[in-house]
Amino acid sequence: MMVDSVLVHVCCAHCAAYTIRFWQKQGYRVEAFWYNPNIHPEEEHRLRLEATAKLLDEEQVPFVIDPGYQPSVYFDAVRGREKDRCKSCFRLRLEKTVNMALERGFDAFSSSLLISPHQEHENILLTGNMLAGARGIRFLYSDLRRRYSDSRVITKHRSLYRQEYCGCQFSKQERFSSR
Numbered sequence: 001m002m003v004d005s006v007l008v009h010v011c012c013a014h015c016a017a018y019t020i021r022f023w024q025k026q027g028y029r030v031e032a033f034w035y036n037p038n039i040h041p042e043e044e045h046r047l048r049l050e051a052t053a054k055l056l057d058e059e060q061v062p063f064v065i066d067p068g069y070q071p072s073v074y075f076d077a078v079r080g081r082e083k084d085r086c087k088s089c090f091r092l093r094l095e096k097t098v099n100m101a102l103e104r105g106f107d108a109f110s111s112s113l114l115i116s117p118h119q120e121h122e123n124i125l126l127t128g129n130m131l132a133g134a135r136g137i138r139f140l141y142s143d144l145r146r147r148y149s150d151s152r153v154i155t156k157h158r159s160l161y162r163q164e165y166c167g168c169q170f171s172k173q174e175r176f177s178s179r
């Protein structure tokens with residue numbers, strides 16, 4: 001299946017920076033999509049969203065923001081599997097992305113999560129392919145982890161909020177309890 005256009009789920013400015021340019025360099029028409037109800041608390045969600053929107057504006061990348069802040073959607077998705085929660089978190093965000101991509105007529109979807117060395121790539125790939133299924137859309141995968149520092153270089157001299165933990169309440173607790 002030929003791919004001309006891709007909707008890229010963006011998790012934060014610092015992961016989006018190189019990822020967006022990478023898919024543009026492949027010759028695709030790229031738009032970005034913000035949907036991250038996993039981020040806790042609301043102020044953190046606001047800060048990351050503002051930083052991402054600023055970057056995308058500066059890079060002149062069209063983007064869609066899922067409006068509002070609905071953490072209950074995330075907590076419902078991971079309830080009972082908090083220790084193994086990331087797979088459900090990927091699925092939640094990628095499912096919304098594939099639905100948005102289909103609604104808006106994109107050929108493919110992907111995620112800036114693929115540049116983070118902290119994420120479980122096999123799970124993201126499996127989830128993306130499973131969601132694409134036979135729906136006439138492709139999940140675009142590339143292992144961009146080696147480019148993580150390039151993405152940081154793009155954002156380094158810009159005044160963009162930089163987060164200190166993955167996103168959810170659990171990851172925040174884990175991050176700060178280890179200090």
Ligand code: SF4
Binds near residue numbers: 089090167169
């Ligand atoms: S650690 Fe990160 S990927 Fe895993 S559930 Fe929390 S926010 Fe989602």
